[in-house]
Amino acid sequence: MKLYAYCLAESVEEFTVPVNGISGAPVRQLALDGLVALVSDLEIASVPVTRENALMHEAVVRTVMNQTTPLPFRFGTLATAEQIQSYVSARKTALESRFALVRGCVEMSVKIIWNASFNDLKVELPKSQNEEGPGAAFLLKKKREIVGSERLASEAAELKQWLSDQIQGLVREEQVSLRPTEKLVLAASHLVERDAVATYTQKLTAARLERPELHFLVSGPWAPYSFANIDLEFEMHFGVS
Amino acid sequence: MKLSPEHPQLVEPDIETSHAEEFVEQLRHVADTLPSRINIDPQSVEQGLAKLVLTLIEFIRRLLEKQAVRRMEGGDLSPEQIEELGLALMRLEAKLQELKTQFGLADEDLNLDLGPIGRLI
Numbered sequence: 001m002k003l004y005a006y007c008l009a010e011s012v013e014e015f016t017v018p019v020n021g022i023s024g025a026p027v028r029q030l031a032l033d034g035l036v037a038l039v040s041d042l043e044i045a046s047v048p049v050t051r052e053n054a055l056m057h058e059a060v061v062r063t064v065m066n067q068t069t070p071l072p073f074r075f076g077t078l079a080t081a082e083q084i085q086s087y088v089s090a091r092k093t094a095l096e097s098r099f100a101l102v103r104g105c106v107e108m109s110v111k112i113i114w115n116a117s118f119n120d121l122k123v124e125l126p127k128s129q130n131e132e133g134p135g136a137a138f139l140l141k142k143k144r145e146i147v148g149s150e151r152l153a154s155e156a157a158e159l160k161q162w163l164s165d166q167i168q169g170l171v172r173e174e175q176v177s178l179r180p181t182e183k184l185v186l187a188a189s190h191l192v193e194r195d196a197v198a199t200y201t202q203k204l205t206a207a208r209l210e211r212p213e214l215h216f217l218v219s220g221p222w223a224p225y226s227f228a229n230i231d232l233e234f235e236m237h238f239g240v241s
Numbered sequence: 242m243k244l245s246p247e248h249p250q251l252v253e254p255d256i257e258t259s260h261a262e263e264f265v266e267q268l269r270h271v272a273d274t275l276p277s278r279i280n281i282d283p284q285s286v287e288q289g290l291a292k293l294v295l296t297l298i299e300f301i302r303r304l305l306e307k308q309a310v311r312r313m314e315g316g317d318l319s320p321e322q323i324e325e326l327g328l329a330l331m332r333l334e335a336k337l338q339e340l341k342t343q344f345g346l347a348d349e350d351l352n353l354d355l356g357p358i359g360r361l362i
Contacts, residue, residue: 111264111267111268113260113263113264113267132320132323132324133324133327134324134327134328134331135323135324135325135326135327135328135329135331136313136320136323136324136327137327138327138328138330138331139306139309139310139313139323139326139327139330142306142309142310142330143310143313143314146306146307146310179360182267183267184264184267184268184270215258215259215260215263215264216257216258216259217256217257217258217260217261217264218255218256218257218258219254219255219256219257220254220255221254222254
């Protein structure tokens with residue numbers, strides 16, 4: 001018998017109504033060294049990645065979010081009670097720091113699409129170099145790509161800074177992924193205090209008006225999936241997921 | 242931390258965008274290109290290993306290209322050396338393309354997710 005793990009929390013009040021999770025299995029609390037893991041007993045080797053299962057995982061985590069800010073496990077985490085207990089004991093200090101970081105916060109997500117591409121960038125090259133053979137022409141083509149790619153990286157970095165400036169003072173921590181050569185150029189996760197979510201949303205609405213050439217997707221509030229990091233640690237600790 | 246009047250009940254998450262279809266398309270693309278683990282299924286293990294090895298070769302190939310361009314810009318190569326270096330890298334690119342086709346891999350398949358550090362390429 002394995003346990004499907006949804007999240008860890010500092011404390012959770014007993015559910016007043018039964019909560020069901022993956023495959024309709026009841027969700028129960030597993031007390032661990034002053035923390036609580038929300039788990040379901042499952043007799044399956046792995047949990048298929050389906051829309052229904054993903055929504056069930058999120059629904060259980062959200063139920064806990066209504067009481068406190070949890071550290072979600074990655075979708076699909078199956079382990080024994082002993083493994084979860086051992087993980088929590090071994091990582092107690094790190095988990096406490098992580099809870100201190102996310103306490104009272106939610107995760108907000110911003111994604112930005114732009115239409116830049118290095119194919120659109122004109123890179124001028126010296127004429128003398130353009131008169132060489134196929135080998136030199138190949139290197140010049142590569143040079144054009146590299147210069148274009150560097151320009152995009154620079155523009156993407158400016159975009160990242162601009163976004164940071166818009167929400168300055170409202171974000172406890174952020175994780176930003178930049179992919180200058182792709183259309184979906186920026187994906188940011190912001191850890192925002194619950195009280196500040198409305199202001200954060202207003203600031204982003206104003207920012208969107210300022211940059212109409214960019215396409216935004218703003219979503220949340222979510223549990224702090226991007227700041228939990230316990231999935232990776234858990235996997236490294238036990239070699240399971 | 243329990244919720245208090247200062248920390249009111251959460252609402253359901255909002256998703257706000259004026260370009261929903263565009264984001265769905267891009268997010269599907271990202272999901273499709275996320276590297277999965279090597280499948281131990283005997284039928285696909287060869288492709289999984291090829292993907293890993295070719296990703297590393299592609300990474301090194303790009304480093305070589307950058308180094309070659311820098312040397313060309315630095316002016317320490319004669320026109321003949323530039324031509325030879327360019328031809329060698331061009332053939333390397335063609336060979337890698339051939340191997341990708343052989344293993345049924347696309348350009349976007351050759352990448353590794355390094356977690357918080359980002360992607361390899």
